[in-house]
Amino acid sequence: MATEILMPALSPTMEEGTLAKWLVKEGDTVSSGDIMAEIETDKATMEFEAVDEGIVGKILIAEGTEGVKVNTPIAILVEEGEEVGDVSATPAPAAEAPAAEAPAPTAVAAAPAAPQVDLTPDWPEGTAMKEQTVREALRDAMAEEMRADDTVFLMGEEVAEYQGAYKVSQGLLDEFGAKRVIDTPITEHGFAGIGVGAAFGGLRPIVEFMTFNFAMQAIDQIINSAAKTLYMSGGQMGAPMVFRGPNGAAARVGAQHSQDYAAWYMQVPGLKVVMPYSASDAKGLMKTAIRDPNPVIFLENEILYGRTFDVPDMDDFTVPFGKARIWREGDDVTIVSFGIGMQYALEAADKLAEDGISAEVIDLRTLRPMDTSTILNSVMKTNRCVTVEEGWPQGSVGNYISSVIMQQAFDYLDAPVINCTGKDVPMPYAANLEKHALITTAEVIEAVKQVTYR
Amino acid sequence: MAARKAASKPNVSAEELKGYYRDMLLIRRFEEKAGQLYGMGLIGGFCHLYIGQEAVVVGLEAAAEEGDKRITSYRDHGHMLACGMDPNGVMAELTGREGGYSKGKGGSMHMFSKEKHFYGGHGIVAAQVPLGAGLAFADKYLENGRVTFTYFGDGAANQGQVYESYNMAELWDLPVVFVIENNQYAMGTSTKRSTKSPSYWERGAAYGIPGEEVDGMDVLAVKAAGEKAVAHCRAGKGPYILEIKTYRYRGHSMSDPAKYRTREEVQKMRDERDPIEAVRSMLLTGKHASEDDLKAIDKEIKEIVNASAEFAKESPEPHLDELWTDIYADAAPQNA
Numbered sequence: 075m076a077t078e079i080l081m082p083a084l085s086p087t088m089e090e091g092t093l094a095k096w097l098v099k100e101g102d103t104v105s106s107g108d109i110m111a112e113i114e115t116d117k118a119t120m121e122f123e124a125v126d127e128g129i130v131g132k133i134l135i136a137e138g139t140e141g142v143k144v145n146t147p148i149a150i151l152v153e154e155g156e157e158v159g160d161v162s163a164t165p166a167p168a169a170e171a172p173a174a175e176a177p178a179p180t181a182v183a184a185a186p187a188a189p190q191v192d193l194t195p196d197w198p199e200g201t202a203m204k205e206q207t208v209r210e211a212l213r214d215a216m217a218e219e220m221r222a223d224d225t226v227f228l229m230g231e232e233v234a235e236y237q238g239a240y241k242v243s244q245g246l247l248d249e250f251g252a253k254r255v256i257d258t259p260i261t262e263h264g265f266a267g268i269g270v271g272a273a274f275g276g277l278r279p280i281v282e283f284m285t286f287n288f289a290m291q292a293i294d295q296i297i298n299s300a301a302k303t304l305y306m307s308g309g310q311m312g313a314p315m316v317f318r319g320p321n322g323a324a325a326r327v328g329a330q331h332s333q334d335y336a337a338w339y340m341q342v343p344g345l346k347v348v349m350p351y352s353a354s355d356a357k358g359l360m361k362t363a364i365r366d367p368n369p370v371i372f373l374e375n376e377i378l379y380g381r382t383f384d385v386p387d388m389d390d391f392t393v394p395f396g397k398a399r400i401w402r403e404g405d406d407v408t409i410v411s412f413g414i415g416m417q418y419a420l421e422a423a424d425k426l427a428e429d430g431i432s433a434e435v436i437d438l439r440t441l442r443p444m445d446t447s448t449i450l451n452s453v454m455k456t457n458r459c460v461t462v463e464e465g466w467p468q469g470s471v472g473n474y475i476s477s478v479i480m481q482q483a484f485d486y487l488d489a490p491v492i493n494c495t496g497k498d499v500p501m502p503y504a505a506n507l508e509k510h511a512l513i514t515t516a517e518v519i520e521a522v523k524q525v526t527y528r
Numbered sequence: 529m530a531a532r533k534a535a536s537k538p539n540v541s542a543e544e545l546k547g548y549y550r551d552m553l554l555i556r557r558f559e560e561k562a563g564q565l566y567g568m569g570l571i572g573g574f575c576h577l578y579i580g581q582e583a584v585v586v587g588l589e590a591a592a593e594e595g596d597k598r599i600t601s602y603r604d605h606g607h608m609l610a611c612g613m614d615p616n617g618v619m620a621e622l623t624g625r626e627g628g629y630s631k632g633k634g635g636s637m638h639m640f641s642k643e644k645h646f647y648g649g650h651g652i653v654a655a656q657v658p659l660g661a662g663l664a665f666a667d668k669y670l671e672n673g674r675v676t677f678t679y680f681g682d683g684a685a686n687q688g689q690v691y692e693s694y695n696m697a698e699l700w701d702l703p704v705v706f707v708i709e710n711n712q713y714a715m716g717t718s719t720k721r722s723t724k725s726p727s728y729w730e731r732g733a734a735y736g737i738p739g740e741e742v743d744g745m746d747v748l749a750v751k752a753a754g755e756k757a758v759a760h761c762r763a764g765k766g767p768y769i770l771e772i773k774t775y776r777y778r779g780h781s782m783s784d785p786a787k788y789r790t791r792e793e794v795q796k797m798r799d800e801r802d803p804i805e806a807v808r809s810m811l812l813t814g815k816h817a818s819e820d821d822l823k824a825i826d827k828e829i830k831e832i833v834n835a836s837a838e839f840a841k842e843s844p845e846p847h848l849d850e851l852w853t854d855i856y857a858d859a860a861p862q863n864a
């Protein structure tokens with residue numbers, strides 16, 4: 075049967091091209107792989123090979139023709155003894171793909187009702203409490219989950235014999251052995267990838283980065299492999315795992331060891347992002363992170379490791395993702411923060427109270443999913459908001475919160491939202507400069523005074 | 529330690545040989561069809577064909593057992609067909625349709641099959657290498673006796689993560705076969721222009737990993753080497769490297785002006801080293817199959833491939849709601 079040869083698409087963007095030159099003529103016999111023509115695309119001149127065998131019955135488009143649309147018949151191939159007229163009616167070229175309907179932008183209600191907020195307490199009333207550092211809380215969380223699930227293991231640099239560069243994994247090697255608490259070479263990209271592969275293969279890895287600064291070596295595996303595979307596989311397989319380690323500035327470690335990555339990871343669909351402040355949240359959220367069937371970025375903080383907090387003394391204490399914690403209720407302004415930013419937020423609220431300003435302080439705890447309901451609900455009451463974080467200003471977590479408030483509670487605002495952030499500079503080494511580069515309590519107080527017009 | 533000489537050819541039955549012929553032909557015809565559909569605008573974006581390299585995956589799959597895993601790069605269609613994935617599902621993923629292995633959301637470079645232990649399809653050069661070592665890590669941890677075939681190209685072989693993976697794989701005796709598909713080019717860069725130590729398998733020696741070079745145009749040589757590598761892994765001796773010398777006939781992707789090599793070079797390979805022709809003549813000269821037997825196989829393959837193209841055209845585009853699914857897994861563990 076005669077077949078039509080169609081103008082081929084030779085690049086992802088080609089819609090038409092020039093039939094530069096025919097290398098066969100009518101009557102020639104061609105077989106699969108023979109070059110038939112040269113075609114100029116938007117990118118290059120390419121040779122066009124025959125796929126089928128046959129005799130060139132008729133050339134339909136002369137060489138030199140420009141603007142030949144993809145899928146236009148350019149020649150007819152016949153079998154021996156066949157006439158060109160035998161060509162069967164070709165089906166119409168593939169119909170234009172129906173334009174995908176873009177999802178309509180979320181309608182913006184003028185004055186939305188107050189959103190639903192989950193107000194259940196994190197632990198039952200009357201629960202006994204014990205004092206613990208954030209470091210101990212994290213260790214206990216990992217140990218409890220490793221006892222409960224054999225597939226949970228910890229890998230990273232110095233996590234085993236050295237007991238953790240910041241002693242977070244203290245005692246884990248003794249209890250769980252070298253099969254489950256694994257020292258890796260200094261190869262972040264490699265071991266992050268091995269962790270993701272192990273998660274694909276049925277385990278629940280906890281991958282420790284000595285600090286998140288070094289996770290930049292591995293960010294391709296975190297985002298391209300861990301975060302996207304569930305989607306790319308149509309839901310068949312994903313990476314249930316935790317990437318954890320200290321994030322943000324420590325003290326006097328300079329530009330390459332002081333970055334806050336909260337806003338970076340928060341941007342990625344497929345990741346969950348946790349950044350706790352207190353020891354109880356560190357514990358409860360770590361246990362939730364290990365059980366979560368998705369890749370979780372768990373951003374700890376070196377300065378907070380040694381801080382002591384009350385932690386509920388329970389057999390199995392967990393904190394759900396996507397639920398903020400209101401540390402302090404207030405009426406005049408909402409201060410939203412997370413991680414070490416909470417330290418400045420709470421200090422500022424104490425001082426503001428002395429000046430008669432009542433601040434409500436919200437700890438987001440998880441950045442993705444983010445409990446925007448609690449923020450909106452609070453802003454609808456206080457009509458003012460200040461966000462606090464250590465990271466850089468452009469594309470900050472606070473920027474995102476501001477846009478959510480603007481889109482969903484615009485009519486409630488009595489002042490523009492102010493984002494208190496770290497300064498827009500790499501972290502300096504000099505002690506005095508470092509102090510200025512970081513966010514300060516004084517700046518938070520100043521921002522609150524601005525939005526409350528005091 | 530490192531064995532230079534490839535193992536001698538194994539004895540295979542006429543049936544097995546015919547099976548390899550069939551499996552290689554399926555890949556070739558499928559890829560030709562994919563090329564056609566691309567030309568018609570039904571497949572978009574990048575589409576990397578496997579034509580010329582068929583003996584690599586068919587030979588290694590012949591050495592694999594049920595439950596063994598495989599992971600590779602974006603040049604993945606052949607691997608999927610060779611491990612038994614359904615041509616319809618693969619082709620429909622290429623056309624971005626609901627019936628594709630990833631519901632049309634992955635595309636040519638990102639396909640997966642949990643059922644066939646195929647872990648993708650990865651678009652970032654060499655990213656699959658630590659992932660494959662990680663799959664092997666899980667197998668060792670779970671003590672299930674499985675082996676993972678981790679495929680990567682000669683270009684990928686220069687990435688740093690490969691050597692991080694070699695080191696850890698040997699350090700921890702992971703049951704992984706690192707398969708370097710050396711097709712002599714990384715896009716337009718020949719191996720001569722990317723390294724002065726072109727014997728990739730020898731690099732394993734620096735980490736204590738044995739390996740060998742294999743003729744990738746000879747399916748029986750590949751199978752023999754695969755069996756040796758798998759036996760090494762299953763014996764708990766750690767990883768093994770196979771550098772398989774092969775050749776891709778088509779461009780790197782669909783839009784490759786192919787100016788970095790001559791037509792004669794490609795034609796010479798096709799004429800003298802074609803892996804499918806080699807098996808075909810083995811079957812005929814050894815009188816293991818008649819011309820008619822082979823014609824029947826050709827016909828069967830043509831029907832399978834045409835049916836896959838029909839399926840891939842008929843399968844509807846994914847529902848718009850799919851945009852928002854599979855971003856997060858539900859509480860039920862994915863990999864339980």
Ligand SMILES: Cc1ncc(C[n+]2csc(CCOP(=O)(O)OP(=O)(O)O)c2C)c(N)n1
Pocket residue numbers: 601603651652653680681682683684685711713714715780
């Ligand atoms: C990290 C990264 N860098 C560059 C690319 C672009 N790229 C895609 S394929 C390729 C060549 C790889 O060649 P090779 O590893 O030999 O595999 P082959 O295509 O020959 O199978 C390049 C540079 C990429 N996808 N990822």
Ligand SMILES: [Mg+2]
Pocket residue numbers: 681682683709710711712713714715
């Ligand atoms: Mg290559």
